[in-house]
Amino acid sequence: MATMVQEESVTAHLKTPEVTIDVQEIPSAVKPSLLILYNDGEEDIVGIFADVLGQKWEATASVDAVKAGPSETVYGLKNGLAGAQLEGWDRSRLLINTHRVDGGHELDEALSDRCDYEYLYTRTPFFRRDVSRYLSLILGQIAPHRDLAKKARTTLISTTFPDVHAALPNLDILSVGADAIEIRVDLLEEPLPDGTVNKAPTSIPSLKYVGEQVMILRQRTELPIIYTTRCTNENGRFPMDDPNLFYKYLARAIQWGCEYIDVELWLPEEIRRRLAENKGCSKIISAFHDFTGTFQWTAPETQRLFEKGAVYGDIVKMYALVNSMQENYELEYFRSTIQAKYPHPPFSGLNMGPTGQLSRTMNKIFTPITHPLLPMIAAPGQLSAAEINAALHTMGQVAKQDIYGIGSVRSTSQAMFFEKCFNELSLPHSFMFAPRAPKASIEHILRRPNFGGAYINPPLAASSAAYLPSLSNAARAIGQVDTVLIRPGTSSSSFIGDNARWKGIRATLTRDFVPSAYSGAAALLLASNEADASASIFALKSLGIGPIYTIGFKSSGPLSTDVQPVRSVEDVKRLQQPFVIISALPAEKSLLVVPLLKHYRVDGRNGSTNGHGSAGGKPAGKVFVDLASGPRKGDPLAIATSAGWTAYGISDVSAWTTVETLRQLVGQNVCYDFVRLASGRGLF
Numbered sequence: 001m002a003t004m005v006q007e008e009s010v011t012a013h014l015k016t017p018e019v020t021i022d023v024q025e026i027p028s029a030v031k032p033s034l035l036i037l038y039n040d041g042e043e044d045i046v047g048i049f050a051d052v053l054g055q056k057w058e059a060t061a062s063v064d065a066v067k068a069g070p071s072e073t074v075y076g077l078k079n080g081l082a083g084a085q086l087e088g089w090d091r092s093r094l095l096i097n098t099h100r101v102d103g104g105h106e107l108d109e110a111l112s113d114r115c116d117y118e119y120l121y122t123r124t125p126f127f128r129r130d131v132s133r134y135l136s137l138i139l140g141q142i143a144p145h146r147d148l149a150k151k152a153r154t155t156l157i158s159t160t161f162p163d164v165h166a167a168l169p170n171l172d173i174l175s176v177g178a179d180a181i182e183i184r185v186d187l188l189e190e191p192l193p194d195g196t197v198n199k200a201p202t203s204i205p206s207l208k209y210v211g212e213q214v215m216i217l218r219q220r221t222e223l224p225i226i227y228t229t230r231c232t233n234e235n236g237r238f239p240m241d242d243p244n245l246f247y248k249y250l251a252r253a254i255q256w257g258c259e260y261i262d263v264e265l266w267l268p269e270e271i272r273r274r275l276a277e278n279k280g281c282s283k284i285i286s287a288f289h290d291f292t293g294t295f296q297w298t299a300p301e302t303q304r305l306f307e308k309g310a311v312y313g314d315i316v317k318m319y320a321l322v323n324s325m326q327e328n329y330e331l332e333y334f335r336s337t338i339q340a341k342y343p344h345p346p347f348s349g350l351n352m353g354p355t356g357q358l359s360r361t362m363n364k365i366f367t368p369i370t371h372p373l374l375p376m377i378a379a380p381g382q383l384s385a386a387e388i389n390a391a392l393h394t395m396g397q398v399a400k401q402d403i404y405g406i407g408s409v410r411s412t413s414q415a416m417f418f419e420k421c422f423n424e425l426s427l428p429h430s431f432m433f434a435p436r437a438p439k440a441s442i443e444h445i446l447r448r449p450n451f452g453g454a455y456i457n458p459p460l461a462a463s464s465a466a467y468l469p470s471l472s473n474a475a476r477a478i479g480q481v482d483t484v485l486i487r488p489g490t491s492s493s494s495f496i497g498d499n500a501r502w503k504g505i506r507a508t509l510t511r512d513f514v515p516s517a518y519s520g521a522a523a524l525l526l527a528s529n530e531a532d533a534s535a536s537i538f539a540l541k542s543l544g545i546g547p548i549y550t551i552g553f554k555s556s557g558p559l560s561t562d563v564q565p566v567r568s569v570e571d572v573k574r575l576q577q578p579f580v581i582i583s584a585l586p587a588e589k590s591l592l593v594v595p596l597l598k599h600y601r602v603d604g605r606n607g608s609t610n611g612h613g614s615a616g617g618k619p620a621g622k623v624f625v626d627l628a629s630g631p632r633k634g635d636p637l638a639i640a641t642s643a644g645w646t647a648y649g650i651s652d653v654s655a656w657t658t659v660e661t662l663r664q665l666v667g668q669n670v671c672y673d674f675v676r677l678a679s680g681r682g683l684f
């Protein structure tokens with residue numbers, strides 16, 4: 001059991017600091033036990049997996065050796081050797097088949113069937129962050145569904161490309177405002193060897209093609225993937241004569257680590273049950289579509305359909321093609337009564353067709369959206385995120401507000417970026433910059449008419465902001481407020497002080513490493529004072545880090561358990577080797593970290609951050625984050641990289657923090673890659 005900070009709840013400002021930190025058991029503290037199968041000649045994928053996990057690894061030729069070995073060691077076995085040896089496999093480890101798509105190897109589908117999971121990858125290019133995301137999901141160390149459940153509204157962008165390659169150039173812009181991305185497997189068109197496409201209504205793309213398409217999509221987006229095999233009866237192309245085909249394709253999607261699979265309600269119960277039993281960490285969207293034009297939301301049968309979907313669905317989706325406005329009112333009545341009766345699972349209900357568009361603005365769970373850059377809309381009446389937001393504003397559901405950037409230096413590019421997002425999403429808000437004199441209170445800004453929320457940079461000491469009636473646990477424990485929110489559904493003076501920075505740091509740390517890589521490991525933190533370091537301490541503790549050693553300050557606040565100062569060079573020699581070093585020193589002092597980076601140089605790493613070249617056997621992953629911004633003499637990031645560290649700078653942390661800030665302030669999801677793309681280097 002490790003100590004962990006809890007970030008979820010919001011409490012009144014004046015409570016004692018002690019209540020802000022809970023001790024919980026962290027599931028990720030358990031190091032996963034894995035057996036990885038790899039293609040001939042591709043052994044180093046095992047090393048990369050182990051590196052991402054922060055665990056040791058070993059290649060072996062014998063399953064018996066694997067069974068006898070330590071559970072924390074990641075074992076790699078050539079997939080050609082696996083076949084017979086896997087007879088009677090005791091399932092003592094998760095079995096993951098890895099397959100390099102661009103390596104000229106044949107995929108053995110019978111072997112895939114026998115594995116728990118399958119990871120498809122390319123070597124050129126190689127995406128380490130994809131390995132990290134994949135492992136984090138299948139090991140249950142991230143929970144995108146739980147995170148999305150906290151949002152007031154969620155959307156999915158339904159892509160309709162016959163080949164996802166066509167989506168890639170515009171993917172970042174297409175995804176603005178989307179919380180998940182749907183791949184319509186039934187709309188994929190696999191080219192025949194002669195380059196033409198089989199247009200026969202019954203032709204479906206092969207699993208090999210679909211796997212590669214999912215891989216390509218996931219390499220380029222951080223959005224959760226919804227994998228849909230829409231049948232011919234429900235406006236799709238997947239043939240319905242063999243329900244087992246659905247099982248085959250959907251079960252594989254679970255093995256590929258898709259966050260959601262769409263399981264149609266007409267499928268035999270036995271198939272839906274088996275998928276639910278084997279879903280691992282994927283979630284099921286139970287889907288029902290009625291295109292007859294005779295569907296009735298008021299019929300008793302409609303509630304039974306919901307109940308049937310709720311048996312195996314984590315979300316129940318019911319969509320009907322309608323012809324009259326009245327049916328929108330009936331749907332809204334159904335929505336409110338069914339969710340009052342069954343708050344779980346969440347209900348996504350829509351009316352399709354132009355008359356049903358109103359319901360696309362009323363629905364709050366995974367509303368499918370389209371984008372002008374998509375080749376076609378996925379269903380009649382589909383709207384874009386911008387159209388939905390504009391409609392909501394017109395109906396008085398999204399009030400126009402002034403969103404503030406409060407800071408000591410006016411950043412025009414930051415203002416432009418917020419404005420760009422508001423425009424792209426047709427949000428009615430204005431972005432305002434408010435200068436903040438050092439030490440001056442910002443209360444008067446919060447009291448301005450139309451104040452809708454703010455980010456504050458540099459952050460505000462929580463102790464100096466008694467006018468904020470509530471603080472999130474993170475803001476209280478960190479002692480700093482960098483975001484002011486208005487409590488939903490209340491008057492504009494019900495403010496909540498929050499902290500987004502720690503999430504930016506955490507997201508940076510877990511980009512290329514799974515959360516459990518940090519559990520129990522040591523960290524070294526440099527800062528001139530505790531306040532500069534506290535968001536980092538919170539982020540590290542949220543990952544179940546072991547001891548945190550500090551240089552430049554001593555921790556005495558609510559986060560000080562297991563945080564100890566390094567007092568001497570002797571200490572440096574004696575203490576546990578750090579897995580992560582974070583420097584929160586100001587730019588002019590940032591070179592002070594260099595001797596430590598060199599002292600703890602990472603053996604066997606060649607400096608590339610994609611994980612190739614990791615030392616065989618040893619867990620080699622080491623992370624360095626430099627939070628300094630502004631001009632400085634040397635470049636600690638370059639030095640860290642050449643000493644074998646996986647290094648990140650303030651622009652990474654700030655971009656992730658911006659993602660979080662936008663989510664909190666305006667409830668919209670804008671991907672990290674879009675923040676980096678749209679803001680250019682000037683933003684940070």
Ligand SMILES: O=C1C[C@@](O)(C(=O)O)C[C@@H](O)[C@@H]1O
Pocket residue numbers: 158182184228230235287319350352368369378379380382
């Ligand atoms: O189920 C749905 C909803 C949808 O049919 C719509 O009406 O927007 C679009 C489909 O892509 C998706 O799978």
